[in-house]
Amino acid sequence: MSSKDYYSVLGVSRSASADEIKKAYRKLAMQYHPDRNPGDKAAEAQFKLINEAYEVLGDAKKRQVYDTVGPQGFSEGFDPGGFPGGFSGGFGRGSGSFGDIFSEVMDGFFGGMGGSASGGRSQGEHILRQVDLSFEEAALGKEISIKIARWESCAPCSGNGSKNGKSVTVCSTCRGTGLIRVQQGFFIVQRTCNACGGEGRVISEICPACSGKGRISVDRTITRSIPAGVTTGMRVRISGEGHAGLQGGPAGDLYLDISVRPHPVFVREGDDLVVEKNLTLTQAIFGTTLEIPTLGAGYPLKVDPGTQPGTVRRIRGKGIANPATKGIGDLVVRLGVEIPTRLTREQREILERYAEVSGDAPAAGSSPDGGLFSKVKSIFD
Numbered sequence: 001m002s003s004k005d006y007y008s009v010l011g012v013s014r015s016a017s018a019d020e021i022k023k024a025y026r027k028l029a030m031q032y033h034p035d036r037n038p039g040d041k042a043a044e045a046q047f048k049l050i051n052e053a054y055e056v057l058g059d060a061k062k063r064q065v066y067d068t069v070g071p072q073g074f075s076e077g078f079d080p081g082g083f084p085g086g087f088s089g090g091f092g093r094g095s096g097s098f099g100d101i102f103s104e105v106m107d108g109f110f111g112g113m114g115g116s117a118s119g120g121r122s123q124g125e126h127i128l129r130q131v132d133l134s135f136e137e138a139a140l141g142k143e144i145s146i147k148i149a150r151w152e153s154c155a156p157c158s159g160n161g162s163k164n165g166k167s168v169t170v171c172s173t174c175r176g177t178g179l180i181r182v183q184q185g186f187f188i189v190q191r192t193c194n195a196c197g198g199e200g201r202v203i204s205e206i207c208p209a210c211s212g213k214g215r216i217s218v219d220r221t222i223t224r225s226i227p228a229g230v231t232t233g234m235r236v237r238i239s240g241e242g243h244a245g246l247q248g249g250p251a252g253d254l255y256l257d258i259s260v261r262p263h264p265v266f267v268r269e270g271d272d273l274v275v276e277k278n279l280t281l282t283q284a285i286f287g288t289t290l291e292i293p294t295l296g297a298g299y300p301l302k303v304d305p306g307t308q309p310g311t312v313r314r315i316r317g318k319g320i321a322n323p324a325t326k327g328i329g330d331l332v333v334r335l336g337v338e339i340p341t342r343l344t345r346e347q348r349e350i351l352e353r354y355a356e357v358s359g360d361a362p363a364a365g366s367s368p369d370g371g372l373f374s375k376v377k378s379i380f381d
């Protein structure tokens, strides 16, 4: 991964200005240019990498995406095919390096649109959407419907942009590559072919339905089940539901960035569902059965006599499903004891009597006039 960190490739900090990046790129490009290092494979590879890095960091938009979905954005991975209902895993499939995955995303987000430099057949762009779920929806799974506007292949021309799908010829200027090589002083530079706009082909009669783009914009509603147990920061991939590819290329994917709202009662810790519950003084002393809220029906928890504050009870398998491991966490109940702050006269007398028979020493200053209990009395009675 480190060799693919574009910032270190260009030798600049993550906060470098556009100008600094440009300067660093130029300097390195001159140094490693193949014309200056004939036959040097290492220099050639480095030159390619420098260009790759500049392609991203030299473009404000791409740089922003790189900074956002950069290495940390890919740390959350799922098992391929791990999800029911058409999910085919998220980022981090197999042991694919960050670089491979990232280039896939970059190609998807930025390639293709309006004729990429490579021309011809290319994959459609990916689509990224934010999905907000309640705590329960995330824990139990939820079928969601997302509205998207996407490019789909134009039916009348079968996506090739020519009227009736005919009258397409290979561009004679670039011989179909979409690129031309131009001598520019010391260097030979590759440029997008002007004759075909990098498409590598020329259409003599343009398809009226799509104006020759081969794709038309369509509003779609995509319905899918989000698997139980997703958490904030996870990214779910729905394969092939992004924009249509160009000239028969595969469609991009739809990515869903999951965000889960907090819950007033439950907290999630790993795969455990955590609930805090307070016992009354007498419940803690005599024991009781508590109804503990869970994501389904309440769970009757038997509390032993003499339960201490801070006691933690763990009920196995009543927690949250893990979409990657398929395991289920526990229900964790943290028990507290509520000390009453308001006492009736009768309650106070009973507790004073309790203190007396227990041999508890009266608190300092609890003399009949002006003692602790008198103060409490004056406040509450």
Ligand SMILES: [Zn+2]
Pocket (backbone or CB within 6 Å): 171, 172, 173, 174, 175, 176, 177, 178, 179, 193, 194, 195, 196, 197, 198, 199, 200, 201
């Ligand atoms: Zn051309």
Ligand SMILES: [Zn+2]
Pocket (backbone or CB within 6 Å): 154, 155, 156, 157, 158, 159, 160, 161, 162, 207, 208, 209, 210, 211, 212, 213, 214, 215
């Ligand atoms: Zn068309």
